[in-house]
Amino acid sequence: MKTKSILRLHKATKRVALWSAAMTGLAVTGLAQTTPAPEQPTPAAAQTEQTTAAPAQSAPAQIAGFKIEETHLGQFDWSERTTVQLFGPFYETSIPTFSADRRHVAYSMVGSKCPKVSRSCIVVDGQPISLDKGTFVFPDSGALALSSDGKHIAYATNGGGIVVDGHAGPSGPLLGGLTFSPDGKRLAYMAGGIADQRHDRQWVVVDGESGPKYVQVLNPLFSSDSKRVAYAAKSGKHWTAVVDGHPGAEYDEIYGPIFSPDSKRVVFVAHEGKQWSVVVDGKADPAYDELLNKEARNRYAALAFSPDSKHLAYAAKRNGKWVMVVDNKEGAEYDSIGLGSPAFSPDGKRMVYSALKSDKWSVVVDGQEGPGFETIFNPSFSPDGKHIAYVAWKKGLGRDWSLVVDGQPGAEHWAISNWAFSPDVKHLAYSAQMSEVHNPYGDPYMGGKWSIFFDGQAGAEYSMILPHTLVFDSNGTLEFLAVQKEGSSIGIEHHGSIYRIKYTPMP
Numbered sequence: 001m002k003t004k005s006i007l008r009l010h011k012a013t014k015r016v017a018l019w020s021a022a023m024t025g026l027a028v029t030g031l032a033q034t035t036p037a038p039e040q041p042t043p044a045a046a047q048t049e050q051t052t053a054a055p056a057q058s059a060p061a062q063i064a065g066f067k068i069e070e071t072h073l074g075q076f077d078w079s080e081r082t083t084v085q086l087f088g089p090f091y092e093t094s095i096p097t098f099s100a101d102r103r104h105v106a107y108s109m110v111g112s113k114c115p116k117v118s119r120s121c122i123v124v125d126g127q128p129i130s131l132d133k134g135t136f137v138f139p140d141s142g143a144l145a146l147s148s149d150g151k152h153i154a155y156a157t158n159g160g161g162i163v164v165d166g167h168a169g170p171s172g173p174l175l176g177g178l179t180f181s182p183d184g185k186r187l188a189y190m191a192g193g194i195a196d197q198r199h200d201r202q203w204v205v206v207d208g209e210s211g212p213k214y215v216q217v218l219n220p221l222f223s224s225d226s227k228r229v230a231y232a233a234k235s236g237k238h239w240t241a242v243v244d245g246h247p248g249a250e251y252d253e254i255y256g257p258i259f260s261p262d263s264k265r266v267v268f269v270a271h272e273g274k275q276w277s278v279v280v281d282g283k284a285d286p287a288y289d290e291l292l293n294k295e296a297r298n299r300y301a302a303l304a305f306s307p308d309s310k311h312l313a314y315a316a317k318r319n320g321k322w323v324m325v326v327d328n329k330e331g332a333e334y335d336s337i338g339l340g341s342p343a344f345s346p347d348g349k350r351m352v353y354s355a356l357k358s359d360k361w362s363v364v365v366d367g368q369e370g371p372g373f374e375t376i377f378n379p380s381f382s383p384d385g386k387h388i389a390y391v392a393w394k395k396g397l398g399r400d401w402s403l404v405v406d407g408q409p410g411a412e413h414w415a416i417s418n419w420a421f422s423p424d425v426k427h428l429a430y431s432a433q434m435s436e437v438h439n440p441y442g443d444p445y446m447g448g449k450w451s452i453f454f455d456g457q458a459g460a461e462y463s464m465i466l467p468h469t470l471v472f473d474s475n476g477t478l479e480f481l482a483v484q485k486e487g488s489s490i491g492i493e494h495h496g497s498i499y500r501i502k503y504t505p506m507p
Contacts, residue, residue, distance in 0.1 A: 063454045063503060066478075071500040073105070073481075074126025075113045097144050098481075100182070102471045104150025105481055105498065108137035122155055126498065129166075135159050142176025142219075147184030154178055154187055162189070175202060177219040181226035188220040188229060204231050204242075211245060223263035230257045230266055241268050241279070248282055260309040267312065269303065278303070278314055278325075285328055290317035302341055306348030313342045313351060324353055324364070331367065340378030345385030352379045352388055363390060370407050382421040389428070391416045403430050411456070417467040422476050429454045429478050429503075431465040452480065454503060463496060478503040 096107045106124045114121035115130040122129040122137065122144065135157040137143045144155045154164045156178065162169035164187065175190040191210065192202035200213035204220045206229050216234040223229075230243045238250035241257045243266050256268030267280045275287035291303075291314065303314040313326045315337035324331040324342060338354030338361060345351070352365045360372030363379045365388060379390035392404045401416050402409035405428065419430035434449040449461040452470075462482035469481040485496040 063457050063459060065506055066454070066503045067506050068459070069502045069504065071502075072126065073498045073500055074123060074128070075109075075497060096466065097146055098466075098469060099146040099150035100148035101150065102469045102481075103479060103500070104146055105466075105469075106144060106146050106153055108144055108155070110136055122153070124153055125150075131157060132159075142178055142189075143174065145178045145180055145187075147180040148182050149184060152180060152184045154180065156189075162187075169208070175217075177204075177231075179220065179222070181222040182224055183226040186222065186226055188222065190217050190219065190231075192217075200235075204229075204233075211242070217242075221258065223259040224261055225263040228259065228263055230259065232257065232268070241266070249279075254279075258303075260305045260312075261307055262309040265305070265309060265312075267303070267305075269314075276316075278312075280312065285325075288316040288318050291315070302337060302339065304342050304344060306344040306351075307346055308348040310348060311344065311351075313344070313353075315341065315353075322355070324351075324355075326351065331364070338376055340380075343378075343380045345381040346383060347385055350381065350385055352381065354379055354390070361392075363388065371404075373404075382425045383423050384425050387421070387425065389419055389421070391419075401432075403428075403432075411453070417450075417465065418470045420470045420472055420478070422472045422478070423474055424476065427455055427472070427476070427478075429470060429472075431467075431470060431480070434461060450482070452478075452501075452503075454478065459503075460501075462499075476505045 096105045098105050104125055106122060108120075108122055109128070110120050114128055120131045120136040122131065124146075131137070137155050137157050143157075144153075146153055152165055154162060154169070156162050156174045162174070162178070169187075173191055173193060175192055177188070177190040179188055180186065181188075186207055188204060188206045190202060191205050192213070194201070200215055202215070202217045203213045204211045204217050206220065214233040214235055218232040220229055220231040228244055230241060232254050233240055233242045233247065235247070235250065238252065239254045240247040240250050241254055242248075243257065251270040251272045253271035254268050257266050258268070259266055265281055267278060269291050270277050270279050270284065274289070276289070276291035277284040277287045278291065279285070303312075305312055311327055313324060315322055316325050316330075317323075321333040322335065322337045323333055324337060326342075332355075334355035334357050336356040338356070341353030341355075342351050343353070350366055352363055354361055354376040355364050355369075357369075361374065361376040362372050363370040363376060373392035373394050375393040377391040379388055381388055387406055389403060389405045391401060392409065393401050394409070399412040399414055401413050402411065403416055403419055404410070411432075413432035413434070414436045415433040417431050417433075419428065421428055430453055431450055432453055434451055449463070450465045451461045452459040452465065463485040464483045466481045466483065470478070471480070472478050479500060479502050482499050482501055483496050484499060
């Protein structure tokens, strides 16, 4: 492979990886503050929206049979900086936190776009919520969370207490991991001091009640029915999974735990000595030399339950070869298993994953290999389970990323970040980068123009279409969130607006 091709692949891969990691890792968040919070509207009441039929960009965006609307959600400022500074002429914006339904967004910000009293605020669906003077929310520290439906918000500031829906909650030394239960009625987070490997200084707080202390704890997770809680905890030199308040067996390392979709089963990856095992409901599966590559372990990829919770699949390595293990049965051997694998069909009867063999990546569907590519990302099924789509890179000159559907590559683009089928599978939409610009930080103001392609037709261009916000509702309306740069950028200061865009079927 030539040097230019390698560099182009590196850039595009890094763009996708950075945005995917940033946007998928935002289910948990953190806190801080002691003084009572000012009265604030909840997200549902906080929206001051302006809807127009025309896009923020003047490019033609008419899609046959669909009405296109934009809702302005207010200012959005993006900075490469990762530390908070209360004084200075720049803005500081945290990575956005999205509700699970992908229709609401929140972030913290410091700068003159916040109310002038404090110059620090939380922005929920474009509506700034002012913080007390001298307080702020740390970006990227797990200090901000939205409920699954976007109706509840919790955050913490440097003062030491939690604010929930505008009301001061329990105070305490927040470490992060602030997260709502799926029904929005419960809240959990990590508390305590920095782990020192000798003293029990950290614990998990659930519904305001503190759990037992450990050397270290990691992000708490609710089950899908909101009734159960699990997290990883370190006691002495060993780790355990604490499920419903009860610690289990100890291991050198663990990754997880996670719940099955029906909330009945708990699984995590355990490392003991030189062996790795998947532990399901306290019982370890057969050991392997390696389970999940490093990035996959950090993002809980390469391990998945089927939607009906009847099947469990994960990637495992033994004697230098990787296999996909489904219900303890090993598949064919490969040189590697790709990130975003495996994925089950909605009915749980089919499975797809990406695998590397002889320097070519292909998707493996129900045991059958598809066409080869240089790189493949996140294969997935359509809602009816009959079609498979994934992003693939094939050596070319410039536009060399395609959305592949049922083995057939589509139009070539500089990059593709996300895609979605309509519920009736009659429509397919994806977002693609329209120009090549070096974008090492996933910055929406440096990444060229992005557009939605709806059944092959290009919509309006934006500075960035936020990954993982592209979704169809049950009526066939497509929604997504986009950032539009406004004015010029000076140094690392980037100013613009965030929009919610809807493509609604016309009668």
